[in-house]
Amino acid sequence: MTAPTSAPAGKGIAPTIASLFPGGLPLWLKAYDGSVAGDQSRPYGVELVSERGLSYIMTAPGDLGLARAYVAGDLVLHGAHPGDPYEAFSLLKDHTDFGIPGPLELIGVLRSLGLSHLIPPPPPPQEHLPAWRHRLEGLRALGKWGRHSQERDADAIQHHYDVSNAFYEHVLGPSMTYTCAVFPTEDATLEEAQDHKYDLVCRKLDLQPGQRLLDIGCGWGGMVRHAAKHYGVQVLGVTLSREQATWAQEEIKRQGLDDLAEVRHSDYREVEEGDFDAVSSIGLTEHIGVDNYPAYFGFMRDKLKPRGRILNHCITRHDNVDRRTGAFIDRYVFPDGELAGSGTIVRAVEDAGLEVQHHENFRVHYAKTLAGWCRNLADNWDACVAETDEGTARVWGLYMAGSRIAFERNEIQLHHVLATKTDDGDSGYPLRHEF
Structure with missing residues (x-):
């Protein structure tokens, strides 16, 4: 214009x-x-x-x-x-x-x-103002709707992820992966980078045929399918989004991976199985809450065999100063989301009794990932609006462009933390990294 x-x-x-x-x-x-x-x-x-x-x-x-x-x-x-x-x-x-x-x-x-x-007008319908914001004080005493309770976490996850699977297909592309990709080269495509990310996680976890992997916060099951298909691992994935779980199970069946892979609509805290060789968490920590890190990493530790490995992949702050998420992100994108510096993550992992073996920053990779998602949204704008509404589509363009800028300016980062459940000094880890 x-x-x-x-x-x-x-x-x-x-x-x-x-x-x-x-x-x-x-x-x-x-x-x-x-x-x-x-x-x-x-x-x-x-x-x-x-x-x-x-x-x-x-x-x-x-x-x-x-x-x-x-x-x-x-x-x-x-x-x-x-x-x-x-x-x-x-x-x-x-x-x-x-x-x-x-x-x-x-x-x-x-x-x-x-x-x-x-005089404030009513906020747009895309703003997350659920009933618990009004009745929270009354229910807090009952322990049901406190910050990061299972009920409140489910409500927050559904607000963001249960938009429309077709909408996400347009924005994310064929991989249906809504986490930072890892670009092996500057000119790699978004799909190549997402595949490379999953393979890197599998190699960091040293997955072997016949082992068992728990993937918490599994989204549409990208890690679940990759580990089962390429590494012969028995994988259980869990997600709080019913839409994600339904899509993931259908895709598992379509690819003929039923004998190795399963995705459940469940809170990770409800997983009863144990004795896993590895636990992966790709993009879940942002929703956990810093106060819940001890229980979160303790859960991972308790689900592992001795000498098992965890890989935690999450957005982090560029420092370890405690601060709240901005109002726009909290109201429109990730209700109750909390970020911490990578040092805070490492300390929490170590305090849970796990031994940190490797710590890596993928900040610039997330900026490139977001650029790809924004291109997809712009290229499929009419279809995305038809799937949701124009206001929701604007929210996504605004938040992804703003996040790209924040990653480029080193205001936020993305870290992998790899750790082992070391048993009497035996970590099972090689003398040098092999991934």
Whole structure:
């Protein structure tokens, strides 16, 4: 789309909003009153098309208000595809927090924008505000709906993963793998990189025919099928998403792997079997909660044979400072998600009585993975919207582009931690890594 026509400088909604951002907005802004702010020769801009959008921005300053307006269609992005808004959001990143105006300036802002816009509209339907947020305090005493209880974790997982299997097929591609790929070369395809990731995990776990593997948080069963098909391993995968489990079991049958592979719709904490040769966790730790790390890694330890191995693959912070996830991610993407630094992960693994053998960072690989998913979303935009709705599709474009930027800037990382259940000093591990 072309840039909007000019309006009187310094007057109206757009200049007032732009004045709230420290350093100014790095793209142009047009508002429904015809006002414009910013350099209109820039290739990217946003247009505030309704009063509701202004109310979203005023009642939830920062990324949450902007996200609400964008998801609802009240804030329109120009110059970039909503499925892959990476270039535009690269400019906007770090410019979404309002400055704190002085009292007199604040009065002027409120008069200019209108006090009526301080009444918050209902959030878009894509925002995760389940009943437990309202009744949590009453039920906390009963122990049912506390943070990361089985009921609350199931609710959070279903919000994110039970969107539509067809939607995920369009975005993720044939591998149906929603975790960081590992690119063997710069020009490897996304599918090649996902296959390489699964094979690397199998080699790190030193899987051998006839062994037993437990894959917790198995998603659509990519690791389950790869280990069974290529390594002859008996594999049990568990996921809290019913949609994932149904798809995975159908694919296992289609590939004729029924004798080796199984995916259950289950909380990993409900797995009764034990004596596994290896346990893999690929993309589950983000949903566990830092306070639950001792129980989580203790569960893995207890499921292993002596000298067995675990491989933990998860998103991490670039440091070990304790902080909460941003409001947009918590409300729209991963409710109750928590990240920690890799040092925190390693310490928790060691404190559980496991011996860490290898620790590796795949940060740049996740940026490349997200770029591939955004391309898929943009290329299949109409089909993705048809499967869900336009607001949900916008959420995905926004979150994946923003996550790509965060990985590129080393704000978040992705780590593998490989450990053994060492028994009386015998880890079963070779003198040097063999993977």
